[in-house]
Amino acid sequence: MIRGAVVAALLLIACSGGSYRVVGTVIDFDGNLLSVNSFTVRADGNDYLFHPAAEIDSEFPLPHLRDHITSGDPVVVAYVVEGDRLVALSIGDG
Amino acid sequence: MKRSWFVLFMAVAGLAACQTGPPPPVVVIANSPGTLVPGDVRLLVGLLDAEGSPIGGEDLAATVRIYDPESNELVTTTQADFIWTVPNVRGLYVVRTSLDRPGIWGLAIEAGDMPATEPVGFVVADVAVVPVLGDVAPHSVTPTGSDFAxxxxxxxxxxxxxxxxxxxxxxxxxxxxxxxxxxxxxxxxxxxxxxxxxxxxxxxxxxxxxxxxxxxxxxxxxxxxxxxxxxxxxxxxxxxxxxxxxxxxxxxxxxxxxxxxxxxxxxxxxxxxxxxx
Structure with a gap:
């Protein structure tokens, strides 16, 4: 069901183009203390898997995102859709 | 006649709505990959509502069930302790248990009146990436106030x-x-x-x-x-x-x-x- 919701969300935003913004809770993190491959934010009942842009504008060192899983502090992510990927352009405390 | 059907439909819909309880919470296991190995483990478990907002508190008791990585059978049931990560705002549940071998174990949680979650997997590795209980701690040289401000x-x-x-x-x-x-x-x-x-x-x-x-x-x-x-x-x-x-x-x-x-x-x-x- 969650997967379906994600696909629906992806289709919705992929069809409309432009950049988007979501505020939610970090629930997964693939990376270490120096780099981040991807992270997942749950917002409005949907899961968003983000890949950070090479020049992502971040309020904090990106690896700090893992700490957000522990703290539950929300994040705000601005992103674009590139093919089937959500690419995070900026991130900060939500 | 149409009115009768409408009344009947509304009654059934109302009954269904009354019987629909809250959905189970979403489980987030916060431990980093490669940090859990066989033996005593400490799991950090976050709970989110359907929208994605953290839930939980000292007054929301949580029962945790751990499932075997191979048979998927229930291995143990234990109570989780709640700790604040942001005092009086948000927190996590701490689950302490002992796991006897590596594999993808299952964890389900039942919190308060909410229905129990389905088991979610977490990995117990053969070898940890960090020093673990019983290891001699690395004797690292760390900066001191006598050498630095x-x-x-x-x-x-x-x-x-x-x-x-x-x-x-x-x-x-x-x-x-x-x-x-x-x-x-x-x-x-x-x-x-x-x-x-x-x-x-x-x-x-x-x-x-x-x-x-x-x-x-x-x-x-x-x-x-x-x-x-x-x-x-x-x-x-x-x-x-x-x-x-x-x-x-x-x-x-x-x-x-x-x-x-x-x-x-x-x-x-x-x-x-x-x-x-």
């Missing part, structure tokens, strides 16, 4: 000089318990944030016997981007994949407890009792 070696806005008096390698195995805190307080940006270091400082205020050492995770937190960040040599030596971490060592320098991400005062106090015994 505290502002150069700590981003804690209110550093305790006691935490920077001696290098980790000097105090480990010295006969008294040692608490090592790897953390970056500067990343704690909200007023309500309760970093691990504050919990340790509170305990240290009542413990004059143990030695406390704080180690910053990065040596250049003012770097322009994550790509330029450099890890402290001790963080590399300990293999830490995340921060913060708190380790408690006994007088022989053997690790008796470790805490990733968040810890409660009671947990740390209990670990120090073990370390000093």
């Amino acid at each position: 505290l502002s150069d070696i700590s981003t804690d806005p209110e550093p305790l000089p006691r935490f920077y008096e001696r290098s980790l390698h000097e105090v480990l195995g010295g006969g008294t318990p040692v608490v090592a805190v790897f953390s970056t307080p500067a990343l704690c940006s909200t007023a309500t944030c309760g970093p691990a270091l504050d919990v340790v400082k509170d305990i240290a205020a009542t413990d004059s016997e143990s030695t406390f050492v704080h180690i910053e995770v990065y040596t250049n937190l003012d770097a322009q981007g994550a790509r330029e960040l450099e890890l402290a040599p001790s963080v590399v030596e300990w293999g830490l994949p995340s921060e913060p971490w708190v380790f408690v060592m006994d007088g022989d320098g053997v690790i008796v407890a470790s805490f990733e991400g968040a810890l409660g005062s009671q947990e740390l106090a209990e670990a120090l009792v073990v370390a000093g015994s």
Whole structure:
């Protein structure tokens, strides 16, 4: 069901183009203390898997995102859709 | 006739609505990959509502069920303890159990009146990427206040000089318990944030016997981007994949407890009792 919701969300935003913004809770993190491959934010009942842009504008060192899983502090992510990927352009405390 | 059908439809719909309870929470296991190995484990479990907002609290009891990685059969049922990660705002459930082998174990949780979740998997590795219970702690050289200004070696806005008096390698195995805190307080940006270091400082205020050492995770937190960040040599030596971490060592320098991400005062106090015994 969650997967379906994600696909629906992806289709919705992929069809409309432009950049988007979501505020939610970090629930997964693939990376270490120096780099981040991807992270997942749950917002409005949907899961968003983000890949950070090479020049992502971040309020904090990106690896700090893992700490957000522990703290539950929300994040705000601005992103674009590139093919089937959500690419995070900026991130900060939500 | 049409009116009768409408009334009947509304009655059925109303009945269905009454019988629909809240959905089960979403489970988030916060432990880093590669940090859980067979033996005693400490799982950090977050709960979210359907929208994605954290839920939980000291008044929301949580029962946890652990499932075997091969048979998927129920192995144990235990109560989880709640700890605040942002005092009186948000927190996590701590699950302590013992797992006898590597594999993808299952965890389901039943909190309050909400229905139980389906089991979610978590990996118990063959070998940990971090030092584990029973290991002799790496004797890392860490910066001290005698060589540096505290502002150069700590981003804690209110550093305790006691935490920077001696290098980790000097105090480990010295006969008294040692608490090592790897953390970056500067990343704690909200007023309500309760970093691990504050919990340790509170305990240290009542413990004059143990030695406390704080180690910053990065040596250049003012770097322009994550790509330029450099890890402290001790963080590399300990293999830490995340921060913060708190380790408690006994007088022989053997690790008796470790805490990733968040810890409660009671947990740390209990670990120090073990370390000093």
